[in-house]
Amino acid sequence: MEIKKTKIAIVGLGYVGLPLAVEFAKKFSVVGLDIDKERVDELRGGRDFTLEVEDSYLQSVIAESNLPQGQSGLYCTSDAADMADCNVFIVTVPTPTDKHNRPVLIPMLKASESIAKYLKNGDVVIYESTVYPGVTEEECVPVLEEKSGLVYNQDFYVGYSPERINPGDKEHTVAKILKVTSGSTPEVADFVDSLYQTVIIAGTHKASSIKVAEAAKVIENSQRDINIAFVNELSKIFNLLGIDTHEVLEAAGTKWNFLKFKPGLVGGHCIGVDPFYLAQKAQEVGYHPEIILAGRRLNDSMGKHVSTEVIKHMMRKDLKVIDAKVLILGFTFKENCPDVRNTRVIDIYKELKSFDIDVEVYDPWADAEEVKHEYHIDIRTGNDLPHLDEYSAVILAVAHEEFRSLNLSKRQDRVIFDVKAFLPKESVDARL
Numbered sequence: 001m002e003i004k005k006t007k008i009a010i011v012g013l014g015y016v017g018l019p020l021a022v023e024f025a026k027k028f029s030v031v032g033l034d035i036d037k038e039r040v041d042e043l044r045g046g047r048d049f050t051l052e053v054e055d056s057y058l059q060s061v062i063a064e065s066n067l068p069q070g071q072s073g074l075y076c077t078s079d080a081a082d083m084a085d086c087n088v089f090i091v092t093v094p095t096p097t098d099k100h101n102r103p104v105l106i107p108m109l110k111a112s113e114s115i116a117k118y119l120k121n122g123d124v125v126i127y128e129s130t131v132y133p134g135v136t137e138e139e140c141v142p143v144l145e146e147k148s149g150l151v152y153n154q155d156f157y158v159g160y161s162p163e164r165i166n167p168g169d170k171e172h173t174v175a176k177i178l179k180v181t182s183g184s185t186p187e188v189a190d191f192v193d194s195l196y197q198t199v200i201i202a203g204t205h206k207a208s209s210i211k212v213a214e215a216a217k218v219i220e221n222s223q224r225d226i227n228i229a230f231v232n233e234l235s236k237i238f239n240l241l242g243i244d245t246h247e248v249l250e251a252a253g254t255k256w257n258f259l260k261f262k263p264g265l266v267g268g269h270c271i272g273v274d275p276f277y278l279a280q281k282a283q284e285v286g287y288h289p290e291i292i293l294a295g296r297r298l299n300d301s302m303g304k305h306v307s308t309e310v311i312k313h314m315m316r317k318d319l320k321v322i323d324a325k326v327l328i329l330g331f332t333f334k335e336n337c338p339d340v341r342n343t344r345v346i347d348i349y350k351e352l353k354s355f356d357i358d359v360e361v362y363d364p365w366a367d368a369e370e371v372k373h374e375y376h377i378d379i380r381t382g383n384d385l386p387h388l389d390e391y392s393a394v395i396l397a398v399a400h401e402e403f404r405s406l407n408l409s410k411r412q413d414r415v416i417f418d419v420k421a422f423l424p425k426e427s428v429d430a431r432l
Helices: 017-024 037-044 055-061 106-116 135-148 186-197 210-241 245-252 274-284 291-300 302-316 345-353 368-375 401-405
Strands: 007-011 029-033 073-077 088-091 124-127 157-160 179-181 204-206 325-329 358-363 393-396 415-418
Touching: 007 017, 007 106, 017 029, 017 055, 017 073, 037 073, 088 106, 106 124, 106 135, 124 135, 124 186, 135 157, 135 210, 157 186, 157 210, 179 186, 179 210, 186 204, 210 245, 210 274, 210 291, 210 302, 274 291, 291 302, 302 345, 302 393, 302 415, 325 345, 345 358
Parallel strands: 007 029, 007 088, 029 073, 088 124, 124 157, 179 204, 325 358, 325 393, 393 415
Antiparallel strands: none
16 A cells, blocks of 8 residues: 555544544544544534644644545544545544453444444554554454455454553654554555654654554553552552651662652553553463552552541641541642543542541642543532632642642641642641
8 A cells, every 4th residue: 555545544533543633634634533523523623622732733634524535634523434435544442441440342342343334455454542462453353354344464454553642741742752563464564654654753663563562552551550559659668667758769769770750649541551451461361460460459559548648647636537628639640631531539539538528629620521420529620729728638639730839838727748749848748
């Protein structure tokens, strides 16, 4: 296939799919498909609630109608039939886990079914969603074959190029992060690599196989998860020893090869989820992963740990716990970003509520309706900043820049707990 004759369909226009679609739309005709009609309408209007793409940038590539091959631009739609004349299909749908932390592949399989209806001889399907090794060829390809009636690596081909989007990061954008690529044949691997090279200015790394590319992605976040778990455990130990964890890390960080991780809550759609995908595959082949799952358990315990520490400090100041008012600052899974997927701030909230504490949450970045829908709690957003003097404890859970100017200081009738070590040390009672 010639790259210049490529027309691309991108299935899933969220945090991963939209930035990628916008980049490709600079040089290719791109159809962006999303099953959420409200999301499509929003994008057609030149707005992106995820804030990953600036509105003016988005508006510069949005097309009002489906563009023919050879023209550049992005046409957003919720009608899969608009992909009919595309010859490259890129899947960027979520890969979550269920309540038992088991991988949920339904979005990928549904996307594969939609693509299969329009798959033609010579077409290429590229998956970007994070999975365990084998999903592309063992789970998705059979769906493509069955629903299309075509034969894998004879009539159509697949590739895998794992996403590396970092929500809220305006420096390491999609085009500036080196991209791993792979393909189901050497020729297709070359094509996929060359295709991404047209928009990824940071360059590409062509993996030897699709499984290698899948494995590389899933260990990226597993490695980070384990490293954060280590410093979270150190935080618990040093707290018992009366030592400031961040001062220890600062001292240790003077060694040239010390890895500079910090303690905190581990949420989001990647780091808190991906290790379970690798663990699932390991168990399928008869190996029980110990370090990976231990890291997950440790990181998932941090919300309860924060709540317990806050209550201890309240009791030391002789503040009542039951019916006390406590404010949590921040609800998104990371700072300066509206993404609330898999936020572990909810763990702090639930643990405090179990002590009959009156808990309020304020986050200037989060969408209150989305939080209500996903977590069934009401939060304050926008400029609705509560009066800080009303609370027996204030927990800074997310380091939004807006919180830097808040007038927070230690006093006898209030506890200030800084999860992120964001505030001046002398102004807080405790920090992780």
